[in-house]
Amino acid sequence: MPNTVTGEIRSIIDPVVSSLKRHQIEGDKDIALAISHLLMKVISAARWTNPYDLIDLIREVGTILSSAYPRKIITGNVVRRVLALIRDEIETEHNENANTPMMSSMFSLLSTSNNENHKELHKQSKKQMSDLRSIIIQGIRDLVDEISNVNDGIETMSVDLIHDNEILLTPTPTSDTVLQFLIKARAKRKFTVLVTESFPNYIKEAQNFAKKLAEHKIETILVPDSTVYAVMSRVGKVIIGSSAVFANGGCMSNSGVSHVVECAKEHRTPVFALAGLYKLSPLYPFTRDDLIEVGNSGKALNYDDFKLVDNVELVTNALDDYISPDYIDIYITNVGGFAPSFIYRIVLDNYKTEDNTLE
Incomplete structure (x- = not known):
């Protein structure tokens, strides 16, 4: 070029x-x-x-x-x-x-x-x-x-998807889209939200997320990540945010989300992924390890524990998780809801195949 x-x-x-x-x-x-x-x-x-x-x-x-x-x-x-x-x-x-x-x-x-x-x-x-x-x-x-205005299109579907007295769980407290989705649903529905603690990277975000939900009179419980499997049998839906959605129907989300959706699949609990149209990508996740960002390892293993650190060769702290399309039931976007297998069709409507590779 x-x-x-x-x-x-x-x-x-x-x-x-x-x-x-x-x-x-x-x-x-x-x-x-x-x-x-x-x-x-x-x-x-x-x-x-x-x-x-x-x-x-x-x-x-x-x-x-x-x-x-x-x-x-x-x-x-x-x-x-x-x-x-x-x-x-x-x-x-x-x-x-x-x-x-x-x-x-x-x-x-x-x-x-x-x-x-x-x-x-x-x-x-x-x-x-x-x-x-x-x-x-x-x-x-x-x-x-x-x-x-991406949240407006997603919020309108919240009332139809959430039922009265339902228990919901979200492992993505960093997602403003999920927050607004739940707040919008509260206008006509009464429900309970379980927010995972999201250790070690997003503890403060999880606390702030739970506080904002409580301010809108949504019953909210902050639960440790280790209890997800135990509480999943009571959960009606899992709602996750995503940072990118690939043409194969898989997506990127916060670290720890893969553990939650695996528990949901085991209990046959439906998983809804929220994503604006601009997050849909024509790319395929061939090199998944390259997509996952690694952050501050000190959050996973504190440097104050120097005796333990001395005995460990490598400490990694992943900030993202790749979620396979097998674990997602439906994507909620600002242009409607779609099964993971249909994402490629939406991608073809918004991108040109000759631009898949920019270089």
Whole structure:
């Protein structure tokens, strides 16, 4: 790929790249919004003679952003959504301007042509480029609105999914989507929520999560992780948040969630995973170990226990878990509920296969 990132574009993306590397942007929604606003600036500043030059630029910017925080799948998702938007506009424009018969169009699809010839056919006037730029930026604004209001679409399904006097369990106290989902359901339903302690990484988050639920008059009990199997027989549903959903129907979630969903499967308790559309990814989790982030090992084994530490060669503290689609009954998204086996179809509607690999 040619080096299309100019100094001007580099000056726009460098601050965000630096923030991603330092993990200064926290929260999936905040990262998605930051990338969306960045791409709007890049497209506004970029210069191109045809839309395929713009695609090359966005792909390269996407590669740089993804490498800044490789384990955050959302970064690549937003870039691919924008690429799909650009390709849709090119296709729409091509169809409007095409005067060739359908038969010749079919033959042209089967014929081989190099990328340079393809670009020559799509050279545009300044007015056409300006119009396309405006359309793409408006499309990204719509994406920003979708991401900002993602909880609204998910919350509307909560009343239909939660029953009166039901006992729910959630092992993801870091998920604002799960929090808002439960709060919304409380408007018409009375239920109890068990929140796992999420040791060792999210103890404070679990306490704050339980406190917020209690403030909305939801009966809440904070339970140790070790008691999950014992209480699961009383649980009606397990509700988890997810940081990324893959095309195979699997997802990434907090560490400890895999243990909970395995207990749920043993007790035949349904598991609902909440995820905004922007978290759905066209990628497959072929290298699962590379997806799991490792954090502060001192939380798993305190350094004050120096006698024990001296006898241990390696201490790892995983921050994430990969959840197989076998353990999830349904995904609740802002565009509806879907079985894990149907996720690939939603992915095909929102991404282009040629952008699965950005490099």
